[in-house]
Amino acid sequence: MKDVAEAAGVSPMTVSRAFKRDASVSAETREKILKAADELGYVFDATASNLRSQRTGFVAAIIPSINNANFADTVRALSACLSEHDLQILLGYTDYQIEEEERLISQMLRRRPEAIVLTGGKHTERARDLLSNAGIPVIETWDLPERPIGHVVGFSNAAAMKDMVDRLVADGYRRIGFIGGDDKGDTRGADRRRGVVSALGAHGLDTTRLIAAGAPPISMREGARAMARMLEHYPDTEVVICVSDLSAYGALTECQRRGLRVPDDIAIVGFGNYEISDVSVPTISTIDACSAEIGRVTAELIAELVDGAKPAGKARVIPVHPKLLLRESSARR
Template sequence: MTGRVTMRDVARVVGKSPMTVSRALRGDTTVSAKTRALVRECADEMGYVYDSTAQVFRTQKSGFVAVTVPSINNANFAETFRGLSDGLEGTGMQLLLGSTNYSVDKELEIVRQMLARNPEAIVLTGGYHLPQTRGLLEKTQIPVIEIWDLATDPLGHVVGFSNAEAMSKIVNELAQNGRRKLAFIGASAGSDMRGSARRDSVIAAAHALGLPEVRFIDAGAAPVSMRHGAQAVKDLGQAVNGFDALVCVSDPVAFGALNECRRLGISVPQDIAITGFGNFDVATVSSPRITTVNVHANEIGRKVAGVLADIFAGQADAQRIDVGSTLVRGETV
């Protein structure tokens, strides 16, 4: 066969009507599983790719949900995306992912591009957006779900956790173990809204307990990683001994700080405590294991899938779901 393969070509080979082939390729369950498998196998062998453009025009449904994340390298955001993907398994709905690189300006650009493709819903990581972004989304009829943060002025649905609650658990754990002089290692102010919320939450929790003022250690522009945590401690040198604990914006940053303390001959937790955030694998496999907070990243994704199911079933009421957080005691406090 020469030229572009058409749906009619596939229909002729499998002995079915073009309409049946179309429904089979869309995953329509009114077509038997056996026929769907046969059509898919034949289409793959013939090199036919289903063009959904006509369906979009006809039904005004694109069949995909748009999702923004700050970084595709962050294991927690990847876990949330995995939970969402798993939760949508079998629905026929696909995900279109955009990475904002922690920039609200980039988020605006991505949202504009995504809206042009008529997604059936849009999932935004974070609760802070530029006024232009909010304006665009408020004018559309597309459902919006904000995740991770518990937005105080939501655009629609919210699935996340309280940074204040999560960080207060860390600060209380430190205080109960006699740690009073705290330093927070995180990204530069303004480059990571979630990190800034954690820093503010640590400061508020320490103040509530009557602890001394928390020192902020700028690890650089977001995203910050193991390397940044190590460099922050290296820059402090022996001055790090002036603190009882280093509260880190994430587990990778804590892991970097932990290893640099070792290089400086500073024992953890004997000389200083170190805490992380996020319950990354690195917190579990490090030696000593890092005390951290589990914010249930995968569950966030699965809860979002549940909200989407409700939206597509016609339930319009905005949902606000707090997945909570859990203190994970390691060996660094």
């Protein structure tokens, strides 16, 4: 730092402030310091600075899967917005196992994150104890938990599916099936299944057309296999609601292999608004979970809490409102 200061003609303290983006350092001076640092190959030691300031500058985020487009969109928006506040993400994934989530929470809290972001509201009791005593903001996303630990940014997966069932019934569908959401590891999938069953029951319709598609995450191949079983066990089904767009696309391909026309012979609906649902033939009706909005809103909440711009106050519940996207795969002619 002393070498950089001499090269830039400033004090070492000014160099430190420039790397921290301190407002007392002008843009011209900061640019000169950064240029000198680049020429000398200097990298600012944030660890030493953090020891003095008691700040780590990172936010822990735990998601179920790293290859799920919805969670990727959430993390991307979360990261982009946090970076505007000089905060970075330390990311972990659970593979849909709450025991692994507990381990990750314990590991990440040892590194003193500024906040921790979780996916869903179901955790082990030890994980809940760790989070409750962490002394940092805890934000549960993608759900509306019955027992929130701290702040919440999410929606009811069951209610979102109820809205879809209500719309399908209004469009004239009566024999409605569901694929996926049977595994306890995917609580959001289980909630979607519960929402479908509850809505069908409220309409006085058959609630037994349920096909388990395997452990999460459910792939296109598993969606195709589940659709094959649906057609074998319930051949008169009019529309199939799938736990995700990937399983819906697999279901669509199985219908096409069998020469069934979608939606004329059978309609298909997904969840998640993946890119594949918008480019498939036919395009797939789905529910937009507003994945990026969840990340952006969560990041804004964290920045507000960490910066201390406002008193912490009570834990906040910020609802996100999923959108029904009705496309070709369920259009009644």
